[in-house]
Amino acid sequence: MLKELLLQFVISLIPVFSFQLWHYKQRKENHIRVFITAASAIAMVACMSVSMDFNGYELNFRFVPFILGSLYGGVYGALVLDLLYIFLRVPALDTDAEKMVFVFFMFVHVPIILLYAKRFSKKPLHRKRLIGVKSITPISVYISFMFVMFMMNEDFYWSTELVAVFILLMIGSIIAIWLSIFIVEKFVENSRLQLELKNVSSSYRLEVEKQQQFIDEMLLAILFTDEHGVITHLNAKGKELFQRQFEASGDLFSENVRMDTFFAAKEDGAYIKLLEDALAGAKSSTGPHTYDGKTLLKTAFAIRRQEDQSIAGAALIVQDVTELTLLRDELGRMERLSLIGQMAASITHEIRNPMAVIRGFMQLMRERSRLNEQQYYQIVMEELDRANTIISDFLSLAQNRSVPMQKHSLQTIIQEILPLLEADANLRGQVVQTELAEDLPAFLMSDKEMKQLLINLVRNGMEAMGEKGVLHIFTCYIPLENKVVLRIRDNGVGIPADQMSELFKPFYTTKSKGTGLGLPLCLSIAERHNGKLEVESEEGEGTTFILTFMLGETDALSARY
Numbered sequence: 001m002l003k004e005l006l007l008q009f010v011i012s013l014i015p016v017f018s019f020q021l022w023h024y025k026q027r028k029e030n031h032i033r034v035f036i037t038a039a040s041a042i043a044m045v046a047c048m049s050v051s052m053d054f055n056g057y058e059l060n061f062r063f064v065p066f067i068l069g070s071l072y073g074g075v076y077g078a079l080v081l082d083l084l085y086i087f088l089r090v091p092a093l094d095t096d097a098e099k100m101v102f103v104f105f106m107f108v109h110v111p112i113i114l115l116y117a118k119r120f121s122k123k124p125l126h127r128k129r130l131i132g133v134k135s136i137t138p139i140s141v142y143i144s145f146m147f148v149m150f151m152m153n154e155d156f157y158w159s160t161e162l163v164a165v166f167i168l169l170m171i172g173s174i175i176a177i178w179l180s181i182f183i184v185e186k187f188v189e190n191s192r193l194q195l196e197l198k199n200v201s202s203s204y205r206l207e208v209e210k211q212q213q214f215i216d217e218m219l220l221a222i223l224f225t226d227e228h229g230v231i232t233h234l235n236a237k238g239k240e241l242f243q244r245q246f247e248a249s250g251d252l253f254s255e256n257v258r259m260d261t262f263f264a265a266k267e268d269g270a271y272i273k274l275l276e277d278a279l280a281g282a283k284s285s286t287g288p289h290t291y292d293g294k295t296l297l298k299t300a301f302a303i304r305r306q307e308d309q310s311i312a313g314a315a316l317i318v319q320d321v322t323e324l325t326l327l328r329d330e331l332g333r334m335e336r337l338s339l340i341g342q343m344a345a346s347i348t349h350e351i352r353n354p355m356a357v358i359r360g361f362m363q364l365m366r367e368r369s370r371l372n373e374q375q376y377y378q379i380v381m382e383e384l385d386r387a388n389t390i391i392s393d394f395l396s397l398a399q400n401r402s403v404p405m406q407k408h409s410l411q412t413i414i415q416e417i418l419p420l421l422e423a424d425a426n427l428r429g430q431v432v433q434t435e436l437a438e439d440l441p442a443f444l445m446s447d448k449e450m451k452q453l454l455i456n457l458v459r460n461g462m463e464a465m466g467e468k469g470v471l472h473i474f475t476c477y478i479p480l481e482n483k484v485v486l487r488i489r490d491n492g493v494g495i496p497a498d499q500m501s502e503l504f505k506p507f508y509t510t511k512s513k514g515t516g517l518g519l520p521l522c523l524s525i526a527e528r529h530n531g532k533l534e535v536e537s538e539e540g541e542g543t544t545f546i547l548t549f550m551l552g553e554t555d556a557l558s559a560r561y
Contacts, residue, residue: 004052005165009172011046012064015039016180020187036184037077040069041084048088052165058092059169063139064176067132070113071120072184078117082110109138128185132177139173221318224303225275227311229259241294241318267291271316274300278314288321295322333505351391359384407442410475410484410549413450421458429467432458435474440484443551445529453525456518457488457545464492464543486547495537503535 018039023032043065051058066085070078086106093099116131123131215222221238225231239246245262263271270286277284278300285299297319302311359381366377414436425432461471474487495503504523526533526547537543 004050005168005172007050008047008052008059008061008169009176011043011050012061012173012176013180014043014046015065015068016183019184023187023191033073033077037069037073037080040065040073040077041081044069044081044085045088059165061169061173061176063136064173064180067113067135067139067177068180068184070117071128071132071135071181073117074121075114075117078110078113082106082113105138112138129178129181132181133174136173136177219320221316221320223259223316223318224313225259225279225316226313227279229275229279229314230256231259231262232313237320238318241296241320244292270298274298275314275316278302278316279311281311288325294320295325297321352388355384355388405444405446408445408447408450409440409442410445410450410486411436411438411440413445413447414454414473414475417451417454421455424459425462425471428462428465428469430462430465430469430471433470433472435472437476440475440477441551443484443549449525449528453522453547454486454488456522457547460518461488461490461492461543461545464494465490466492482551484549484551486549487544488547489542489544491542494539494541495535495543496539500535500537504533 015036019032019036022035044062047060047062047065048058051060051062062085066081069081073081089102090099093102113135116135120128120131215233216235218235219237221241222233222235223231223238223242224233234242234246242262245265245268259275260272263269274284274286279302281302283299283301286297288295288297290296298316299318300314300316303313303315304310305312362377362381362384366374366381369377414434418432418434422432458471458473462469465471470491472487472489474489476485477483478485504519523533529549531547531549534546534548535543536546
């Protein structure tokens with residue numbers, strides 16, 4: 001008897017166990033009602049199929065899945081199970097009295113279970129367990145009444161064992177209902193917590209990945225160590241900046257490389273000092289200094305745990321300010337040029353007028369002087385012309401006025417000045433060779449300034465060559481980068497490496513009669529056309545000046561010049 005009772009108890013819990021297996025596969029939450037209703041229906045049919053029979057009276061746990069499915073299945077689930085129960089139970093009713101009691105039970109049970117089912121899902125766990133116990137109360141009364149009716153039948157044989165089984169059945173049903181609700185709710189809660197934990201973990205992992213990518217993409221070199229000085233991370237910029245140390249350290253993160261091993265070189269001692277101070281709790285930084293030809297700024301600070309502010313490691317941040325330093329130097333150069341322009345604009349007329357008078361009288365005096373004195377007057381006049389040239393270069397270099405621009409082809413500009421260049425080369429015993437692209441697109445430029453730029457660069461090359469020197473002029477268009485490139489190459493003596501950085505500084509010259517303003521003037525014209533002027537040279541081989549004009553950007557200048 002106890003085996004049959006235990007079997008009934010286990011069958012009544014089928015919805016709970018099957019729900020755990022089903023929900024473990026992460027099915028959709030809105031399908032829970034349908035699944036529990038279906039599982040409860042199957043369990044109810046199974047309980048009624050293996051009922052314990054006592055002289056025609058059936059004892060089983062059918063009401064456990066019946067109530068469980070009604071509560072968790074909602075109103076529609078409860079109606080489905082009520083109809084199924086009526087369909088299964090009515091054929092088993094033999095007498096009119098049984099049918100009347102059953103109808104009365106259903107009229108009482110259905111409204112109550114529908115009312116509970118409507119609000120059940122929103123209740124807390126302790127309220128749900130109480131509702132489950134309350135739901136079985138009308139059923140207990142119904143079963144007890146039917147049991148008494150059977151006992152009053154003279155053909156019915158009852159015993160103490162039967163009463164004990166009946167009592168165990170009622171107590172077991174209550175326990176099964178209570179236990180089922182408890183297991184389902186705990187499982188749902190655990191699943192919800194697991195889902196929340198998964199979402200939090202995924203969100204945390206995403207944030208870590210975002211911060212990792214952010215650190216790796218930064219233009220700052222960033223190095224992290226733990227509290228023992230072991231390097232835990234070095235971003236891409238750090239690997240580039242500390243390439244020598246990184247390559248010497250092998251597998252940086254799997255071998256637990258310490259900072260004093262990574263910065264083992266004598267010149268790296270400053271980095272170790274910064275990190276040691278940071279691990280001691282101090283924040284330290286250094287001013288700009290030169291390292292491997294780069295200007296660097298260094299900062300180190302401690303990384304602390306939030307809960308107790310203890311030191312968990314240190315971070316070293318190194319910024320490469322080489323380009324910033326170069327830009328600052330360039331800004332200083334532009335400020336000096338601006339000052340030159342202001343000076344030139346203010347004094348040019350004051351100087352040129354008396355110089356013109358002096359030159360005129362010098363020319364007149366030379367014509368009236370003796371033959372052996374004329375050379376002295378000629379020297380004075382040449383120096384006056386040289387001073388006038390310097391003043392003109394001043395104005396050209398420092399001018400910031402609007403320059404009218406129109407679309408011209410660089411090929412056309414070169415063709416227009418080529419006869420002049422070839423004549424100049426012939427006088428020097430030199431040759432000009434050209435290799436001009438035919439597909440050069442036109443772009444916005446000042447033709448006068450462009451001619452001045454080209455003539456200055458070509459004559460620089462001619463002056464660097466001796467007789468029989470050959471000067472090459474080469475042009476091309478690069479469609480992928482949308483730019484025009486001009487190269488002017490001579491086979492002269494070349495420029496020493498120590499002078500390359502000084503070429504474009506005003507007043508710097510290697511010529512005995514040079515003003516030092518020619519190349520700065522060329523650079524200024526190139527920049528006004530949004531171009532770039534570069535120089536390549538090798539002593540004894542010659543020099544190449546490279547002009548690059550970005551067409552898309554140059555066209556945009558029409559509104560500014």
